[in-house]
Amino acid sequence: MKQTKLTKAARGRDCQIRVPGVCNGNPETTVLAHFRMAGTRCGTGLKPNDLQAAWACSACHDAVDGRGKTDFSHDELRTMHLEGIVRTLDILVAEGSVAA
Numbered sequence: 001m002k003q004t005k006l007t008k009a010a011r012g013r014d015c016q017i018r019v020p021g022v023c024n025g026n027p028e029t030t031v032l033a034h035f036r037m038a039g040t041r042c043g044t045g046l047k048p049n050d051l052q053a054a055w056a057c058s059a060c061h062d063a064v065d066g067r068g069k070t071d072f073s074h075d076e077l078r079t080m081h082l083e084g085i086v087r088t089l090d091i092l093v094a095e096g097s098v099a100a
Contacts, residue, residue, distance in 0.1 A: 006050035007032045009097060015057035016091075017084035019077065022063050022070055029058035033065070035081050051098070054084030 010032040015023050017033065033056035034048045062068035064081045072080070092098040 004050050006053070006092070006097075009092070010055045013055045013091075015060050015084075016055045016087040017057075017060040017064060017080050019060045019063045019070060019072065019080055022059050022068065024057045024059040026057055030055050031058070031061055032056075033061045033081065033084070035078075035085060051089065052085065054081060054088045056081075056084065060084075 010030050012027050013030045014027055015025065015030055017023070032050060032053045034050075034053040036048060037052075056064065059068060060080075063070050063072070064077050066074075070077065089098060093100045
């Protein structure tokens with residue numbers, strides 16, 4: 001998959017999803033975690049656009065993608081992912097990487 005400007009910008013960043021008791025806090029593992037939602041451009045083999053994503057450490061990415069076991073419900077994890085998207089976008093706007 002092609003690396004975009006926003007995908008590359010995730011490297012070395014702090015996790016913005018921050019699942020309590022799960023987040024490993026290691027920016028070396030941070031990637032751009034896309035949020036899939038009906039009615040948006042996504043599907044089998046098609047990721048949502050990069051503005052629909054949050055910086056996530058490997059542990060939080062596994063949790064929100066359902067690969068990691070947590071005590072949180074699916075809805076709680078989706079809310080944490082959405083909050084991470086808002087935090088990620090706020091940082092990108094403040095840095096001038098994304099126009100408000």
